[in-house]
Amino acid sequence: MVEKTSAVGANSYSSANAGTNTSKTQKKSKPNSIHTKENDVGQQSIKPVPKPKPQRITITVGEGQSLGYLAAKYNTTVSDIIKLNGLKNPDNLKLGQKLQINAIDSKQLKAYEEYKAELFEQKWQQEKKEKLQQKIETSKSQVQKAKEYGYDEDYSFKVDKNGNVIVTLKTEKELGEVRRDFQIPAGSLSNTNDIKGKYKPKKIFDLDNCVRYNNYDKAEVPAGDSLLIEGAHFRPDEDRTSWDRFWGNII
Numbered sequence: 710m711v712e713k714t715s716a717v718g719a720n721s722y723s724s725a726n727a728g729t730n731t732s733k734t735q736k737k738s739k740p741n742s743i744h745t746k747e748n749d750v751g752q753q754s755i756k757p758v759p760k761p762k763p764q765r766i767t768i769t770v771g772e773g774q775s776l777g778y779l780a781a782k783y784n785t786t787v788s789d790i791i792k793l794n795g796l797k798n799p800d801n802l803k804l805g806q807k808l809q810i811n812a813i814d815s816k817q818l819k820a821y822e823e824y825k826a827e828l829f830e831q832k833w834q835q836e837k838k839e840k841l842q843q844k845i846e847t848s849k850s851q852v853q854k855a856k857e858y859g860y861d862e863d864y865s866f867k868v869d870k871n872g873n874v875i876v877t878l879k880t881e882k883e884l885g886e887v888r889r890d891f892q893i894p895a896g897s898l899s900n901t902n903d904i905k906g907k908y909k910p911k912k913i914f915d916l917d918n919c920v921r922y923n924n925y926d927k928a929e930v931p932a933g934d935s936l937l938i939e940g941a942h943f944r945p946d947e948d949r950t951s952w953d954r955f956w957g958n959i960i
Contacts (some may be wrong), residue, residue: 755831758824763811770806783812844872848940856947860890872940873901878932884908885926887936892944900938904928 732818763785770779776787791799793809845868852874863882867875876887882897898904904925909925919937930936 734957755824755827758821761817763813766810766812768808768810770802770804770808772804775802776800779808779810783810784815784818785811785813785820841872843939845870848872848874848943851940851943851945854947855891858945858947858949862946863890868940869937874938874940874943875935876938876943877935878930881932882930883926884928884930887930888926890946890949891938891942892946893938893942897939897942898936899925901939 711915766783768779768783771868776790776796779785780787780790783897787799789811792959793811848868852868855861855864855866863879865879868879869875876891884904887893888895888898908928908930909921909923910925913924913927
């Protein structure tokens, strides 16, 4: 059973004390460091919630109550209770024993944790937005390089809202030719395009292993078709000039 003095404990502070303490805390408390630092990152202002301060209370140990139970109930730690009360045998609490506890109001603690979660979410969304913008800018820069290298003779380019590059062919090419022009890793085009459902591969017979397989690098992509290329995989090859590409298609 808990004494009246423990009514300002963690789970249920008395309404009078809670109202008085809360209003005083909110008036005196300044936005904590988390608010000051993190809230500037986001676009939308989040109402700051001060970190709740512990209040010293006296409780009476009830039947079957352990230090772990009391620490969880009053939002403190076992070590803090031991230190505060100078307990030499913390595993042997006695029924009716009086203990001093630095308790934190559960409602205030919950509000503060929700506030921190909001700040984290806001920061994560802002970082996500900044990373996407950086990806878009990088893809635009790579498209500009592609034009400088003369690839706009064979392709037209567009950067989508996700930072990927949409490449539209002006002349018919093999998929392998497109991959070499922009140094696209094997399999990347299949991840972003319906290669197997749209293009007919060339059948290759491997004499060493005596197996036949589909070579999609030899699949022909007609003029006017568009391919979606992951922004991170779009790297125009400066060494492949329009003249090299012309002879590469003939040989």
